[in-house]
Amino acid sequence: MPSSRPEYWQPKLHGNVARDQKAQQELRAQGWRVLTVWECELPNEELVKRRSRRILNGPSRPPGQPAAASRQVDA
Numbered sequence: 381m382p383s384s385r386p387e388y389w390q391p392k393l394h395g396n397v398a399r400d401q402k403a404q405q406e407l408r409a410q411g412w413r414v415l416t417v418w419e420c421e422l423p424n425e426e427l428v429k430r431r432s433r434r435i436l437n438g439p440s441r442p443p444g445q446p447a448a449a450s451r452q453v454d455a
Contacts, residue, residue, distance in 0.1 A: 413438060
């Protein structure tokens with residue numbers, strides 16, 4: 381949380397999280413896989429690779445079906 385103007389940033393950031401969660405739910409309902417990568421995560425290349433592999437190698441599913449448990453992917 382930024383230290384300056386918390387009265388502005390706190391509601392803004394909470395609103396962004398709620399908006400993003402809604403968008404992700406809508407995409408998943410259409411059968412899309414969703415991966416969010418935050419800028420602060422980019423220096424951790426292994427984390428980004430691992431999460432990307434999990435999304436890209438995960439099972440596909442028809443729209444409207446619940447997501448299956450993800451499987452382990454070896455690098």
